[in-house]
Amino acid sequence: MGTSATPDIETVVIGAGVIGLAIAAECAEAGQQTYVLERQAAIGQETSSRSSEVIHAGIYYPPGSLKARLCVEGKSLLYAYARDHGVAARRVGKLVVATSEAETAVLDVIAQRAKASGVDDLQWLGTSDVRKLEPAISSVKALLSPSTGIVDSHGLMQALASDIENRSGAIVLQTDVQNVIRRADGLFEIDMVSSGAPARITARNLIAAAGLGMTKLGPLLPREMRYLPPALQFARGHYFTYRGKSEFQHLIYPVPVEGGLGTHLTLDLEGNVRFGPDVEWIESIDYRFDDRHGSRTAEFERSIRRYWPGLPDGALSPGYTGIRPKIARGSAIAEDFAIHASTEHGIQRLVALYGIESPGLTSSLAIAKYCKALLDAN
Template sequence: MATTDVESVVIGAGVVGLGIARALAAAGHDVLVLERHDGIGQETSSRSSEVIHAGLYYPRGSLKAKLCVAGRDLLYAFAAENGVPHRRVGKLVVATDPSELDRLDALARTALDNGVSDLTRLTAAEVRALEPEIASVGALLSPSTGVIDSHALMVALEGHLSAAGGSIVLNTAVDGILAGDVFRLITTSDGQRSELSARNLVIAAGLGASRLGRMVARERYEPPQVYASRGHYFTLDGRAPFHHLVYPLPQPGFLGVHLTLDVAGQARFGPDLEWSDAPNERADYTFDDGGGARLACFEADIRRYWPDLPEGRLSPGYVGVRPKIYRRGDAVPDFAIHDTRVHGVPRLVALYGIESPGLTSSLAIGDYVAEMLAK
């Protein structure tokens, strides 16, 4: 066997890359994480809703369903054991028109198929008893939905990796990958090019995954194309009159403009969905209100379930970017986690389209990838 600089390289220090690195290090791998930015979690992971999902939405048997449900339990346990701020606040999925009740019941059946057995069907009066400001004709209560401090989670994962002997190298871009007996990676850091060799390679690079996948797979297969889709969030000024997260019924590929609470109780609404039809691995985080049009759309969506939203209470928050592997009108795909059976490259695992419920699934994804590389 050829000698290498490191046993396993993970490209990408978002929450999923860190979850994978932690799992590999726990399995005894010598692990190095390469990150092109100057800090961990600088793209998708730092601009999400920070929700721990229960597993309601995903097709039975899908990776999203399996890894979300498993990851939810792992995440709650990890957060409790490592002092990561989190709250199991619960979520209401509300129907605001009688025509939506059948969809609400269908969602409950999907959740049960996925092993989510703690949902409660509520009447409009029961919803009002829990959240007097919310208008609905019925809802599902998901008590195992929660929120987590995503930055504190990533710091804790980094700590586990370091304790196991692994490390993260920041400000390091991967410019080339050659696959042979070992992987040879050409990197650039502070303008200096260097070469690094590894036995195993994991691409968990989010928006940059397609470009890196094409480097290593060459003509063997065409990796999924990643599209950087933007989502805006507005924050609610002042104290929120809510104790639960509140979601409308989902649309294809979109959970709707929902109300979430961070671990301190601050309320925010979003995200909306701004589709991208062109490949772009560099995210644009500029908040674009469109001359007030975006705020008006948010207010209209929110007032479907919070009709008494006061005027002037919403302020621009932030923009998140999701690495989607489909475009508007396409069928919503599963997580794409490709090993040699897909791309033909031994000891390579490449991840594409790890958006929601990626945060919830991160520890389960880590275990899943570690098992792939143990074979």
């Protein structure tokens, strides 16, 4: 359904995490008057600011999936954007290590998927090769991903926010959407509470990229009766920091486990080491760091020592937690992004995003282009 009615705002994006900001920047660059509505008091306060800040290469995901396609495209876009906008990023490379012969079959699957998805820079390493790169790491075989890197996610979100505002867009904080209807004239009518006061605006285009908030927002969006929005599961991940001086030059990942990519070793841009995340299924948003009686510390130490036997006793400190919005419990790499447009829910000029977890940060700029194309197709 088209509309000749005049909206208050041409395009509204709900959610000011890295995905919502990237989408809004893409729409604003195309000349659309774009507003971002964010329920928190600052941008990027949920999933976007509680991650490993890794730029993934696109090696884990089923070929042809949105995760595979948008991660590979997004990686190149993100490195270029960081370079052009002064956002700190670095190609540090990653080792995916098998610590037993049984795990080498998983590396074979990863290598096959990577090649089918267009990632052609993986290198096979034997035990001695790994030792030359990372003397402290124990493995029987590994894959080196040289295009994996790290990025300042906060700097990235600030740059995207500046892009939006410099193109006459706006980010409206402390604004919680209460209801959305599709009016007879084709406009979206959005009821909200903004800084404690009720408000209402209309928009021609609507993109719902609320991350964890899609559990509440999804059922409020207009849809045909045949459609049900995906139900999201919350996976809390704990991160520990390392008290000692880093002796690592690369990111170190074990083979994937159910629900995640394993307790991996990552570096921040200052070279500090952190470990995580693990996977804990929770029923509601709760960022508490749960290490009762030191049991989580002990489990992390066991997992880390499988590939770094020399981890000193007492070297881990509780860091932070993040929550990933997953569409289903189970394998980290089987469930795809759900980016739904009129083909799925039957409503033109509405795009809703569900389950945008890893590699969402890497894919953010490619997701933005994908969503803009969906709007254009309507």
